[in-house]
Amino acid sequence: MTNEETGLPADQWWFNSRTGEVEHGPESPSIHRIGPFDTQEEAARAPQKLQERAKAWADDEARENNWGERS
Template sequence: MAEDEPQWWYNSRTGQTERGMLSNAIDRVGPFATEEEAKRAPEKLRENSQRWAAEEAADNDWGKH
């Protein structure tokens, strides 16, 4: 992707992808290199959230020993 090309974002309020920073920052997730990556944003956020929760639980269990 060229430096001056707009990147893709996922709008968490509307559920739509956007090319460039069109929405308010609070509603945008990204940037992504492609529209397809931006469309996967909700899935990626769920995966990250689950992974972080598991890591936090493991850290808490480790501290009990």
């Protein structure tokens, strides 16, 4: 099922980065929306998940940079 206005899944959950609220369906402007997620709980964890991914990317980049320095 999709939202007729946005064409996005209406049965999924989103995290609003501006308000810190979880939304059912795409309610806010896309610039403030993170998702979609299958559950409300997953959407609520969005900020933590973003931090985890950012740290993993930074760690990967640091490893790649260190690898090049050893050559």
